Amino acid sequence: MTEQKKATSTETPSIEQDLYQKRKKIYPRQVHGLFAALRVSGVSLLLGFFYIMPWLMWDGRQAILFDLPERKFYILGMIFWPQDFIYLTMILVIAALSLFFFTALAGRLWCGFACPQTVWTESFLYIERFIEGTRQQQMKLDKMPMNANKFFKKFSKHFIWITFSLFTGFTFVGYFTPILDLSAAIPTLNLGPWEWFWILFYGFATYGNAGWMREQVCTYMCPYARFQSAMIDKDTLIISYDEKRGEPRGSRKRGQAPEQVSLGSCVDCSICVQVCPTGIDIRDGLQYQCIGCAACIDACDDVMDKMGYPKGLIKYTTENMLNGDRTRAFRPRILVYGMILLGITIGTIIAIMNLSPIELDIIRDRNALFRETGMGMLENVYTLKVINKDIVGHEYRLSVEGIKDLKLNLAKQRIYANSGSVVEIPMSIEVDPANLKQRTTEIFFKLEAIDTNLSVTEEARFLGPRVR
Amino acid sequence: MTETNKSTQNDIPVMQKIIAVLWPSFLVAGVETVVFYTLFDPLNVFMDYDVSRLGAYSIGFLLFWVFTALPCLLTLYFAKPCIPCAMNKNEAK
Known part of the structure; x- marks a missing residue:
């Protein structure tokens, strides 16, 4: 036992060192090629969309504005109210299904080309390269003791990163607070405390995630990274190293064919490892850290070109293809995901197109069920709530059906609701008791817009005394 | 021996x-905020306080965050391997 204890105590420090080993910084080497170009265009498109969108106007107001204080979401020509929350949910469901569909088809396309984490990390890497130079120069700079030059470079890098992050935070808040008001308040720093808070918060998150955390976000924070393997099968496009062709790997002189040196095609230059933003070796097989960015494909193709070997030692392929079997793009999984996705998308579009721009709520007076007027008539009191979700104001006409000879008494003669407003109108209905067949009668309120052919019908109840 | 002594939390x-x-x-906390509001x-x-709607949303969100982070912290704490359990296992071996 004592011996064992001794053994463990001597071993512990090495374990501790291992366990508390700090994360090694990854210096991705710059890469050129088809997929790098695709990623750059993806990044520019998405970032451009994010930064420009809040500045676009639609009918004199911000085209996309999630107005939390007013509880209205403006998206182009549409206004979404809290009661339209279901459509937001549907859009999220569509997004999730698309993710399933594309993952089953071509692996982690999302991660490599469209994920905000990739997009912002890519821009931060670009800034880092601009200031600190290539991979080798960056590594040299980090090993160097602090001096004026290093300080200046580090300072400029963080300064640009932070400015860029703050602008990102500002843009983000601009989706929730009118961005023109926000930008007018910036020069005098006259923002509300919570606007400040969220600009700094989102800016800090951008700086932290894209500048410092990087691939750790994918490894530790991303739920998708952990379950995406469930959507991948033997027919899914993955990025893979052709082991049969590549091994045994080894260095050789330029222009020497693999057969001459009795080696595989892999020259073991390790450039595929150097370009990897998550720091893995693709030659070890499919790993969950791989975000499918295809940087290694570009890098390896470049090397193969220089060696005069055919490209594609690392390529998009499928497990079936690697094993020499047939790959089926149209398989039950794809068809099922595709059908569900198509169905829900079409359904949601139709539902949003048919979204009625007027809404009518009828609230019965809770104090009295009914009242007898001096003229021997029965009266019920209601409050009409007219909600105009259209982008223009409308005047409406009201009619009620369900009981013979009913009489409407409206508190206002003219029913008018501005765009995006709610108008409440007290009203009452009088009927002759002789026309009532039962205690509760269903009546139908029909509200029609006078200038267009919009209408809405709402059911309500007219209450009377027990009918003998 | 070293295997069992090695606490999984340290991994x-x-x-x-x-x-x-x-x-x-x-x-x-994001979901809680949406549902709550x-x-x-x-x-x-926040009727009795001078808080704007954006402020109310933000305070609500931050409070939810804190009160949800606490159980996460407790889970992390209680997920630590319990020493008597580990010792029993060793003796059984």
């Missing part, structure tokens, strides 16, 4: 622990 990097507390609570008007919640 988890510090960064992952921080994320395990702050990140799930952030996500859940669909039911209650932010202005009614």
Whole structure:
């Protein structure tokens, strides 16, 4: 036992060192090629969309504005109210299904080309390269003791990163607070405390995630990274190293064919490892850290070109293809995901197109069920709530059906609701008791817009005394 | 021996622990905020204070975050391997 204890105590420090080993910084080497170009265009498109969108106007107001204080979401020509929350949910469901569909088809396309984490990390890497130079120069700079030059470079890098992050935070808040008001308040720093808070918060998150955390976000924070393997099968496009062709790997002189040196095609230059933003070796097989960015494909193709070997030692392929079997793009999984996705998308579009721009709520007076007027008539009191979700104001006409000879008494003669407003109108209905067949009668309120052919019908109840 | 002494908690990097507390609570706090404020008007919640709607949303979100991060922290704490259990296992061997 004592011996064992001794053994463990001597071993512990090495374990501790291992366990508390700090994360090694990854210096991705710059890469050129088809997929790098695709990623750059993806990044520019998405970032451009994010930064420009809040500045676009639609009918004199911000085209996309999630107005939390007013509880209205403006998206182009549409206004979404809290009661339209279901459509937001549907859009999220569509997004999730698309993710399933594309993952089953071509692996982690999302991660490599469209994920905000990739997009912002890519821009931060670009800034880092601009200031600190290539991979080798960056590594040299980090090993160097602090001096004026290093300080200046580090300072400029963080300064640009932070400015860029703050602008990102500002843009983000601009989706929730009118961005023109926000930008007018910036020069005098006259923002509300919570606007400040969220600009700094989102800016800090951008700086932290894209500048410092990087691939750790994918490894530790991303739920998708952990379950995406469930959507991948033997027919899914993955990025893979052709082991049969590549091994045994080894260095050789330029222009020497693999057969001459009795080696595989892999020259073991390790450039595929150097370009990897998550720091893995693709030659070890499919790993969950791989975000499918295809940087290694570009890098390896470049090397193969220089060696005069055919490209594609690392390529998009499928497990079936690697094993020499047939790959089926149209398989039950794809068809099922595709059908569900198509169905829900079409359904949601139709539902949003048919979204009625007027809404009518009828609230019965809770104090009295009914009242007898001096003229021997029965009266019920209601409050009409007219909600105009259209982008223009409308005047409406009201009619009620369900009981013979009913009489409407409206508190206002003219029913008018501005765009995006709610108008409440007290009203009452009088009927002759002789026309009532039962205690509760269903009546139908029909509200029609006078200038267009919009209408809405709402059911309500007219209450009377027990009918003998 | 070394295998059992090695606590599984130490296998988890510090960064992952921080994320395990702050990140799930952030996500859940977002959902809680949405649900809570669909039911209650932010202005009614902070009726006695001079808080704007945006402020009310933000305070609500931050409070939810804190109160969700606490159980995450406790889970992390209680997920630590319990020493008597580990010792029993060793003796059994």
